[in-house]
Amino acid sequence: xxxxxxxxxxSVNCSSKNEEMAYAxxxxxxxxxxxxxxxxxxxxxxxxxxxxxxxxxSYRSTDQGANYKIQPYSLPRQSFYxxxxxxxxxxxxxxxANCSNLPQFDDKITDMTAQKFVFDKCQVSTEKFPQHMxxxxxxxxxxxxxxxxxxxxxxxSVDKIAx
Numbered sequence: 001x002x003x004x005x006x007x008x009x010x011s012v013n014c015s016s017k018n019e020e021m022a023y024a025x026x027x028x029x030x031x032x033x034x035x036x037x038x039x040x041x042x043x044x045x046x047x048x049x050x051x052x053x054x055x056x057x058s059y060r061s062t063d064q065g066a067n068y069k070i071q072p073y074s075l076p077r078q079s080f081y082x083x084x085x086x087x088x089x090x091x092x093x094x095x096x097a098n099c100s101n102l103p104q105f106d107d108k109i110t111d112m113t114a115q116k117f118v119f120d121k122c123q124v125s126t127e128k129f130p131q132h133m134x135x136x137x138x139x140x141x142x143x144x145x146x147x148x149x150x151x152x153x154x155x156x157s158v159d160k161i162a163x
Contacts, residue, residue: 003126005133007156009036010065017149021046024150029121037099037121044148048112052080052146056087061137065155068139080144084109095124133158 012026026040056075059068075087085108096102100119103109135158142152 003131004160005126005135005158006161007126007138007158008034009038010137010155010157012038012040012152012154014040014150014152016151022148022150024152026152026154031121031123035123037123038154039120039122040118042102042117042119042150044112044114044117046114046147048080049147050079050081052144052148053077054080054083054142054144056083056143057141059139059141060134061139062135064157065137065139068137071138077145080112080146081108081110084112091128092124094127096122099123135159 009028012028014024014026016022016024022045023043024041026038028036029039031037054075055077058071058073060071061068075083084103088103089105093102093104096119097104099122100117102117102119103112137155137157140154140156142150142154144150
């Protein structure tokens with residue numbers, strides 16, 4: 001079955017509550033006419049501890065971002081490594097392989113040492129996302145808890161495509 005939708009990056013932002021522990025920046029880069037990629041840096045200045053947690057929320061707006069309603073596609077608060085071994089591995093990792101030095105692994109990742117990750121004009125493949133998505137603007141928020149407190153927000157517009 002073919003996808004009935006496509007997405008366009010609209011805006012991104014991120015912040016760190018403690019830049020001595022972790023620093024992040026993101027921007028949207030234009031790749032070509034109507035094509036955009038995500039670029040930035042994630043600089044982990046300390047090792048990721050076992051007790052660090054992350055959660056992801058998804059919201060949808062039918063009025064171009066004026067009002068958002070929470071959606072069922074969310075990742076409940078869980079250990080960072082649990083999220084890396086499920087959500088990241090299943091949905092993001094393949095897309096990150098050619099545009100970043102973000103982790104690539106076969107089985108499970110169990111530790112992440114302090115290091116700087118750089119991503120350049122990344123586009124997330126929708127291959128593993130639902131076949132059908134209602135039109136609208138979607139806001140994804142990523143929050144980490146623990147020694148590193150990072151927040152990121154990505155807003156995309158989803159539009160039907162002619163099949």
